[in-house]
Amino acid sequence: MSGIYDILSIRNPGIKELFRLRVGRRRARMPKGQCVVRGRQIVQAISEHFKFDKVFTHESRDAASFYNADKVLRTPKAVLQHVLFGPKAPSQTLDDGDLVIGQIKQPEATEEFEPSPRCLLAVDKIKHPENMGLLLSTAVALKFDGVVFSTECVDPFCYKVLEASQAVAWTLPYRSFATPQQLVELCDRHQLLLCAAHKDGKALSEVSQLSSSRRGFCLVVGNEADGIQKELLSRCTQVALPMSELVESLNAGVAGGILLHALSCTWVQQRK
Template sequence: MEAITSRENAKIKYACRLREEEKLRAADGLFFAEGPKLCLELARGCELRTLYATAAALARTPALSRFADRTVEVAPHVAEKLAGTRSSQDVFGIFVQPVTDADALLGTARRVLALEGVQDPGNVGTLLRSAAAFGFDAVLLGPGCAAPFAPKTLRASMGAAGRLPFAAVRDLPAALTALRSRGVVCLAAALYHSEPLDTAPRAYPGGLCVVIGSEGRGLTDPTVAACDRAVRIPMTDLVESLNAGVAGSVLLWHFRGV
């Protein structure tokens, strides 16, 4: 097994750049993940290119042994450099980003989560995890959304980004129109000109797309107009709104397909 003891090793420097730079992740089609549990989860749906781990971490997690042919042992001080968190988990993976054709997704997906302007990686990760938990089979990412394979998003999604097909679309209203053209009902989460969630039908035989915007701005008018109807979550007057991760998860649970 290859071993690295220098923090200045070229492979370690590249892994750190991959952790920090979205442009590099997009250009190379790779992403960086930290932690034994997250790496094992991601390996169920994504190709693992290289696993970096300390000897102690490998001993603590025998399940990692199945990646022995792709494992590079690193010294503890090298693991500290690789860590994107204050306390290193001593296991790091470089994975190949799965690629989904947007046209194919729009032509086949039946239970879809669509996001617009959800910039917080924690919210995007939470929504990906909820979509996987509640039986949705695809995700559309409109303009302004946090990258699904950024480290913070990955941690919040706990590997769901590797199990759900998703596609980034520049024109979300056009994508919603394409879904509606084949019978998928699109529901916008909106505070105004909307109906209470508990009055909306729960069953959609032709398919369903739940559309979520950011907490601060919500959905744009063109996106709301591209949907079949708008729904809101009934709440008390004690709070003005829920963040996108919470609100979206409530909607995904309400329209669950499990």
């Protein structure tokens, strides 16, 4: 059973640390290797498989005893609101479940995708948490083998991305790449066709003809404003979605999600 304690003051060291983790950028969190997760539903979903270091909640002792955590800290709503929003009160009415905060060790990057992957997602400089969350959710839903992040992406383990994805990507193996060459080498090592979402790319029907010598594929989705960095784009098979002339483009999360599904279907059909 978890240890249950009461914290009443906003000046408590544990509350101050939680606030720093919540507002801090990746550099502030990485030395501690900790993530902050907000919301009862997400906390409970993750805790089915992983134990939290701490869970902060305003709930009764009976309710608090069900969390999978080393410590459950009962804290007034006003203190939890301060952690989440600072001195600024939220404009919308919060559900009681929103004021449950988990503090947990961040999953470590994998040294290698095992067994050898067939389907990977590569995310290049995506900045908006909503897009990152949508891409990760789609990759999990389609049973992708992992995700590779460029070092300039939004932090995939910041609380905004975790909320946007409902933390479904928590168990998705991940790695990072600092240069395009590192991603190219990873794909060559696993015999993956490196594809890039691009408006001037090939139709999906043509991709299967290029992939006969490859075991699988890796789809790169680029930055919302600038797309995929040129050096990486030049090394990719560029893939486009057929769209009406009435629509200039789709955002990165939507377009990437459609292509993840389309490429998966194309690959399955080819292997039959």
